[in-house]
Amino acid sequence: MVILPPPGVIVRTSPRLRHFSPRRWLTATLVAVLVAPLAVGVAAPASAASSVSISGQVFDSDGTTAGSVWVAAWRPGARTFIDRVQADAAGRFTIPGLTAGWKYYLSAETSVSSKEGRSFGYFTGDPSDPETGYQARGRIFVTKSAGLSGLTLQREARTSISGAFRNADGSPQADAEVYVYARVDYATAPDGYGGLAPSYQTRTAADGSYTVRGLETAGSEVRGHIVALFRGLNGYPAFIGKDPADGIVPADRARVFGRTTAPIDAGTVTLPVTTLPADQFILGRRLTASCCEAPIGEILQVSGGTLSAFSYAGGKLQPGVPIRSGLGDEQIHAPGNWGKYDYFWSNPDYQAREPRSDLVTVDPNGDLIMYEGDGYGYLRPPTKVGSGWRNHQVVLSADVSGDNRPDLLSVDGNGVLRLHRGSSSGALLGPSSKVSSGWKGHTLYAAGWLDKDAEADLVSVDADGVLWASFGRGDGTFKNRQRVSAGWGKYTIAAGEDIDGVGYADIVAREDSTGRLYLYSGLGNGSFKTRKLIATGW
Numbered sequence: 001m002v003i004l005p006p007p008g009v010i011v012r013t014s015p016r017l018r019h020f021s022p023r024r025w026l027t028a029t030l031v032a033v034l035v036a037p038l039a040v041g042v043a044a045p046a047s048a049a050s051s052v053s054i055s056g057q058v059f060d061s062d063g064t065t066a067g068s069v070w071v072a073a074w075r076p077g078a079r080t081f082i083d084r085v086q087a088d089a090a091g092r093f094t095i096p097g098l099t100a101g102w103k104y105y106l107s108a109e110t111s112v113s114s115k116e117g118r119s120f121g122y123f124t125g126d127p128s129d130p131e132t133g134y135q136a137r138g139r140i141f142v143t144k145s146a147g148l149s150g151l152t153l154q155r156e157a158r159t160s161i162s163g164a165f166r167n168a169d170g171s172p173q174a175d176a177e178v179y180v181y182a183r184v185d186y187a188t189a190p191d192g193y194g195g196l197a198p199s200y201q202t203r204t205a206a207d208g209s210y211t212v213r214g215l216e217t218a219g220s221e222v223r224g225h226i227v228a229l230f231r232g233l234n235g236y237p238a239f240i241g242k243d244p245a246d247g248i249v250p251a252d253r254a255r256v257f258g259r260t261t262a263p264i265d266a267g268t269v270t271l272p273v274t275t276l277p278a279d280q281f282i283l284g285r286r287l288t289a290s291c292c293e294a295p296i297g298e299i300l301q302v303s304g305g306t307l308s309a310f311s312y313a314g315g316k317l318q319p320g321v322p323i324r325s326g327l328g329d330e331q332i333h334a335p336g337n338w339g340k341y342d343y344f345w346s347n348p349d350y351q352a353r354e355p356r357s358d359l360v361t362v363d364p365n366g367d368l369i370m371y372e373g374d375g376y377g378y379l380r381p382p383t384k385v386g387s388g389w390r391n392h393q394v395v396l397s398a399d400v401s402g403d404n405r406p407d408l409l410s411v412d413g414n415g416v417l418r419l420h421r422g423s424s425s426g427a428l429l430g431p432s433s434k435v436s437s438g439w440k441g442h443t444l445y446a447a448g449w450l451d452k453d454a455e456a457d458l459v460s461v462d463a464d465g466v467l468w469a470s471f472g473r474g475d476g477t478f479k480n481r482q483r484v485s486a487g488w489g490k491y492t493i494a495a496g497e498d499i500d501g502v503g504y505a506d507i508v509a510r511e512d513s514t515g516r517l518y519l520y521s522g523l524g525n526g527s528f529k530t531r532k533l534i535a536t537g538w
Contacts, residue, residue: 050100050145051097052099052100052143052144053097053149054104054141054147054148054151055092055093055094055147055150056092056093056149057091057151058093058153058155059155060154060155061154061155061156062157065090065091066087066110066155068087068089069108069155070085070087070109070110070111071093071106071108071153072084072095072107072109073105073106074104074107074122074135075104075105076103076105076140077135082098083096098143098147100146101144101145103141103142104141105135105138105139105141106122106138106151106153107121107122107123107138108123108153110214115203116213117180118200118214119213121133121155122137122138122139123153124139125139127154129156130154130155132219133182133197133216134197137219156217157218157261158217158261159217159261159263160264161211161227161263162209162263162265162266163210163240164204164210164268164269165208165229165269165271166268166270167270167271167273168272172207172209173204173208173229174207176208176229176230177201177203177229178202178203178212178227178230179199179200179201179229179230180200180228181199181225181226181228182199182216183225183256184196184221184222185221185223197221197222199228200212200215217259222259223258224256224257224259225256225264226251226256227239227240227254227257227266228240229248229271231248231321231377238378239254240266240267240269242255247270247271248271248378249378249380250379272322272324272325274301274303274306274308274319276303276515276537276538277515277537278301278302278303279302279304280302280332281299281300281301281302281508281538282300282332282496283298283299283496283499283508284333284335284357284446284496284497285297285334285398285497286298286309286335286357287359287373287378287379296499296501297448297497297498299317299508300335300359301320304328305326305327305328307325307327307359308320309321309323311499312499312534321377324371327361329363330361330363330369331362331394332359333362333396334497335359336357336397336398337357337358337406338358338372338385338406339358339370339373356373357373358370358371358372358373360385362389362390362394365387366388366389366390366391366392367386367387368384368385368386370383370384370385391412391413392410392411392412393444394408394409395408395409395410395444395446396446397456397496398446399422400456401421402475403421405422406422407419407420407421407422408422408428409435411439415437415438415441416437417435417444418432419434419435433476435478436477441462442463442468443460443461444458444460445459445495446496447459447495448496448498449503449504450471450504450522450525451471452504453474455471455472457469457470457471457526459484461493466485466488467488468482468483468484469481469482469526471526482526484528490511490513492509492510493507493510494508495507495508498522499519500519500521504521505522506519507519507520507522507528515537515538517533517536518532519531
């Protein structure tokens with residue numbers, strides 16, 4: 001075996017070694033191999049910076065010492081601190097092992113409790129805003145050759161928010177996930193941040209109550225705080241409204257609790273609850289879906305005036321999530337992008353142009369009502385967008401006319417089917433156009449994509465309980481009806497969307513005599529698989 005020197009190590013022999021000796025060569029080589037790396041490892045450039053420390057004392061906003069607070073040193077742009085130490089009872093601290101001539105941010109943190117948040121901020125050196133949650137707004141400390149000592153760091157006043165969540169049936173909303181966000185002025189927040197600043201998380205107690213402490217109260221970018229509750233709709237939160245009676249609302253309608261050092265009482269918010277049996281239900285595009293997500297639908301159900309969403313996942317119908325109460329007298333219709341504005345939940349100042357699903361209803365007066373959705377399962381207050389629909393059968397559909405907007409179909413008392421083109425602004429583009437006649441005695445349902453041509457279709461059930469399919473042409477007209485099967489008179493059905501994720505529109509049917517709910521999965525050719533029981537008690 002030939003032993004070679006490590007790369008970069010030059011082995012020189014003595015001038016007196018004129019005659020080659022294997023033993024001497026081997027000895028010299030081994031010495032070079034073993035000693036040279038040690039020399040390289042311990043050598044240090046003459047210009048290396050020395051190790052220094054930063055020390056000082058931390059005071060609370062009232063001038064008293066902030067004992068036992070954790071103080072950390074951060075390099076600019078770093079996501080983790082270099083080192084962190086706990087101040088003594090008098091607020092004194094020393095952070096060793098730093099490098100002379102380098103820049104650092106300093107932060108302070110107090111863990112209030114594992115459930116009630118924490119008090120955290122980078123020191124700014126600004127008496128009017130002593131701490132900030134944004135590193136870029138912090139003061140930069142440059143270490144000298146002897147380090148930094150004698151620093152006086154001031155913490156800012158903090159506040160707390162307390163409240164409770166109750167269910168409409170009187171039971172507490174226990175062990176629910178609650179977040180409190182700082183509502184930030186988007187215009188003055190640092191680049192890359194949205195309208196909601198870092199949050200504080202907790203869970204409600206057994207009685208539905210919660211308290212979050214350590215909330216920031218100063219800073220030109222902080223408007224106040226908002227409280228969010230996670231309800232299980234795709235992991236997105238809803239917020240406490242301006243009035244506790246509003247329940248939970250989208251981000252742009254959240255109540256902002258103004259900056260104050262006094263404890264904040266957020267009040268008790270009552271939440272709707274899902275109940276059965278269903279007074280009505282529809283099958284449509286998810287209220288939690290955006291235009292770029294897979295078009296998997298959900299079941300929307302109204303019972304006792306409360307609207308709830310049921311998703312189908314893992315081959316099972318998931319528990320319902322209540323969304324809104326007060327819909328007892330309105331006939332609901334499948335969601336579509338009928339509204340004008342859409343919002344990103346974490347930045348209410350930002351109006352996205354991404355289509356989101358809205359809910360449309362018809363009230364007992366025949367008025368067409370729209371509830372704009374935020375794309376995260378929550379609805380804004382109702383807006384009247386039309387009237388005169390009392391004596392019409394109304395079907396809200398995906399795009400039928402080919403203009404990439406959802407449309408409305410109606411059948412009058414004479415069985416005439418008419419198309420009302422949607423405008424994606426809540427209104428209808430008039431006048432309507434006649435599609436066909438001969439629909440008297442048929443109950444119509446938007447069917448989604450029954451086949452593979454990606455055009456919106458219709459299904460209907462006639463007075464004899466026969467199910468028919470009408471395939472759309474994409475220009476506002478339909479091909480002749482095709483008989484699918486008989487025996488549907490005993491069911492209340494919902495159609496219009498794919499909920500099992502296969503890619504073709506399905507039908508959900510309730511057997512009215514038993515309350516059993518069945519899924520008929522679409523096959524992509526206008527027919528359906530054998531029914532599957534997915535729920536009871538409907």
